[in-house]
Amino acid sequence: MSRVVVIGAGHNGLTAAFYLARAGLKPLVLERRQTVGGAASTEEIAPGFRVPSLAHAIGPLRSSIVSDMRLESRGVTFIRPNPRLVALAASGGALVFAVDHARTAESIRRFSSRDADRYIDFCQTLGARVIVRGLRAATDFEYELQIAHANADLRPQIDTIFMPTRTKHGFVSASLVREIASHGGDVSRYAPAVVCEALTKKFAKK
Numbered sequence: 001m002s003r004v005v006v007i008g009a010g011h012n013g014l015t016a017a018f019y020l021a022r023a024g025l026k027p028l029v030l031e032r033r034q035t036v037g038g039a040a041s042t043e044e045i046a047p048g049f050r051v052p053s054l055a056h057a058i059g060p061l062r063s064s065i066v067s068d069m070r071l072e073s074r075g076v077t078f079i080r081p082n083p084r085l086v087a088l089a090a091s092g093g094a095l096v097f098a099v100d101h102a103r104t105a106e107s108i109r110r111f112s113s114r115d116a117d118r119y120i121d122f123c124q125t126l127g128a129r130v131i132v133r134g135l136r137a138a139t140d141f142e143y144e145l146q147i148a149h150a151n152a153d154l155r156p157q158i159d160t161i162f163m164p165t166r167t168k169h170g171f172v173s174a175s176l177v178r179e180i181a182s183h184g185g186d187v188s189r190y191a192p193a194v195v196c197e198a199l200t201k202k203f204a205k206k
């Protein structure tokens with residue numbers, strides 16, 4: 001049987017090699033760098049700060065690949081950060097793209113009211129009709145309702161749907177996790193592995 005050689009261990013090369021191996025072939029992956037992952041690799045840019053060195057967000061990823069590779073049981077966690085994107089300006093301000101359109105529009109307004117006014121129109125051209133927001137407790141609801149009303153006022157065509165979290169996660173918050181970690185507690189059941197690692201390093205230094 002002829003040998004398959006995959007040039008480059010970026011995520012596409014690695015995925016191809018996975019499926020080739022699963023089909024019974026013995027692919028050889030050749031990578032010129034010291035690390036695998038290509039543009040999707042994570043690197044430590046300063047002691048304790050591990051970040052994606054190039055691609056910062058995940059593009060379209062077939063869910064069948066996630067389950068075929070059993071990524072989640074191998075410790076991969078998919079996070080949906082909010083804000084999704086922050087661009088720091090040299091002048092000291094920041095352009096913040098939050099999950100919430102109204103909040104993003106307000107951030108854009110600091111730079112351009114015209115663009116801010118058009119932002120929700122722009123989102124609509126992408127086909128956004130529904131905003132899904134997670135609720136941990138009744139206290140979240142008050143704040144989220146205010147945002148939902150603002151969105152409805154700005155664009156009545158876009159609906160907001162609230163989704164309660166699972167009961168077991170209802171009490172988890174960033175400040176709680178930080179507090180436990182600051183006392184050396186184990187937060188692995190509340191936060192992804194990469195966050196736990198960063199917290200351990202951060203509080204170990206103090």
Ligand SMILES: Cc1cc2nc3c(=O)[nH]c(=O)nc-3n(C[C@H](O)[C@H](O)[C@H](O)COP(=O)(O)OP(=O)(O)OC[C@H]3O[C@@H](n4cnc5c(N)ncnc54)[C@H](O)[C@@H]3O)c2cc1C
Pocket residue numbers: 007008009010011012013014030031032033036037038039040054055056057058059060
């Ligand atoms: C600035 C920038 C930002 C991006 N941001 C995002 C993002 O946020 N989200 C997103 O989904 N996509 C993003 N992309 C696109 C994404 O990076 C690519 O779609 C993705 O990296 C393609 O994966 P790949 O495995 O095909 O190639 P790569 O990730 O480029 O990997 C190719 C690998 O092959 C190796 N290689 C190349 N030539 C040889 C050789 N001759 N011999 C041995 N090894 C070799 C390289 O060292 C590398 O490791 C971004 C791209 C750029 C340029």
